[in-house]
Amino acid sequence: MLQPFIELPLIVRWIILALLGLGGGVLANHVIYTWCWFPRPISPWRRRDRASEPNEAKPTAFAATDRIPLFGWLIRSRRDASAFGRWFWVRPLMIELGLMIALPAYYQYTCVAGGMLPESFRDAATVNNLAGYLNWIYLAHALLLILMTAATFIDFDEQTIPDLITIPGTLIALSMATLSPWIFMPALIPGAGGIPASFRPITFSLPDLPADPKWFASTGWWTAIAIWSGWCFALSHRRVILRKGWAKAVEFFLAGLVRYPTWKLLMAMWLVGLVAISGVYLMREEIWGGIAWTGLLTSLFGLAVGGSVVWAIRIVASAAMGVEAMGFGDVTLMAMIGAFVGWQASIAAFFLSPIAAIAIVLVQYAITRESRVPFGPYLCAGTVLTMLFWDRIYAGYLESVLITLGPSLLWFALSMCGLLGVMLFVWGLIKKAAFQ
Structure with a gap:
């Protein structure tokens, strides 16, 4: 599946991964500023209710250029500094630039230099023989890195993920x-x-x-089902209230599981x-x-x-x-x-x-x-x-x-x-x- 990409010249792979990293940075910024608990108007992907904003230092309307990776933040840095602060643009720009650099650099480390292997096995022949394996690892880690970037900065902002x-x-x-x-x-x-x-x-x-x-027998199946069920249950709205005794605690607990409409989506995910x-x-x-x-x-x-x-x-x-x-x-x-x-x-x-x-x-x-x-x-x-x-x-x-x-x-x-x-x-x- 990854072989056509592996066969490309290394410089072409670097360019592709740099562009994908830039796109990953844009995606991470979109998630950071729109999927958080309190979305901030800094996001160029969010429609803003200007009537609810304070009268002083209102930002101007977003332009199409605001969505250009990297340069969009530089354009807005001059225009909206009075509304968002002088340095508001630095972090989102560095996220996009950082992932643009990090993805090709980590590819070089993992798939070209064999950085995950023991030093005595990092010769070109061994790394080349393991190219398919190392590229699969890289693909998973690149996705994980983008997800962790979004989670990290939302956690910085709101202490929640x-x-x-x-x-x-x-x-x-x-x-x-x-x-x-x-x-x-x-x-x-x-x-x-x-x-x-x-x-x-x-x-x-x-x-x-x-x-x-x-x-590979029934023990494995039961274990997998138990882990999956436990994870889905952990995602549900669980709360134990013992102030009124165990009978009421069970009643409140069961009512809490279906308190929010999302329980239906969670139930469907569990069954699937x-x-x-x-x-x-x-x-x-x-x-x-x-x-x-x-x-x-x-x-x-x-x-x-x-x-x-x-x-x-x-x-x-x-x-x-x-x-x-x-x-x-x-x-x-x-x-x-x-x-x-x-x-x-x-x-x-x-x-x-x-x-x-x-x-x-x-x-x-x-x-x-x-x-x-x-x-x-x-x-x-x-x-x-x-x-x-x-x-x-x-x-x-x-x-x-x-x-x-x-x-x-x-x-x-x-x-x-x-x-x-x-x-x-x-x-x-x-x-x-x-x-x-």
Whole structure:
């Protein structure tokens, strides 16, 4: 499918990707300024009710030139500075320019230089033999980068991440994984007995271990259905109110599920997903010899682990500190990321996010003097670090940890969540005593 593009001269591929990156930047800006909770009139794609705007410093009507990528913001910078501020145009212009540069640069890193492979395998012959695989990875990561850009800046502005970004993004990831599991990160399979070393995508199984046959039987189907159903349920309007007893709590809970008209769309999505998952499972041998089922199950595992890690910490931290620690948008964001990169890479991204947070907080504070930064940008930055330094992260540390923990990985994660809750609770008591 990607072969005609791979066969183009490299300079032509760079130009195409630069134009696609520019288009992705325009799309990201459109989403940032129109899909947010409080749409801002800065967007040239939004029809504005001028009567509701303040009388002073009203912006002029949008012109056709305002929608020209890059240059549209420069044109408006002279015209609408009095309405939006002197530097309003810098961020959207840098988003478009940044993605225009980032997409070809990341292609060079991933598909030409083989940056995700061990250094000893980055020779031209090996990279060329893996061109199809690396281009699939790149395609998935480029889409993810655009989605994360939109989510990051909406989170900066409003401390929320719209489901309009994360739900379609997750569905795109599941669809791509079903088409090809080669969108997931590479793992080196050492050669033995004269057989050369090779690479394969890291799927739902633990590293260096063959997939258990149960995942290709009814256990795999039930697990996939449970993950899909749990995700759809998590997206519903859930609220437990215990003030009037358990009977009323159940009544209020069920009423809340159908409180908003969107429950019908969510129900339809759940049913369509059940049919699609069951269809791929029943035809798993006919569809590319089980490859489609492997990709779909890997993406669902990534969705489950990525979302569950943040959700569990959100629950534990909120209960320990008595205030909401993270928004649920962070949960759906990490679920989307996990669906794109798999559960192993989503774990790495989560634990790298605090490192990225240091740089983000410093930059944010230098620009706005605001020390509080939402958690979503940390997760996105941790994901980018995972993509860029995958071989060092995986081969240098993550692989050995996962193999050592093995089947006890789940219990280890639960114990760490419990320990985190205890630490936060004790820290809350210390702060309370100190301030009193």
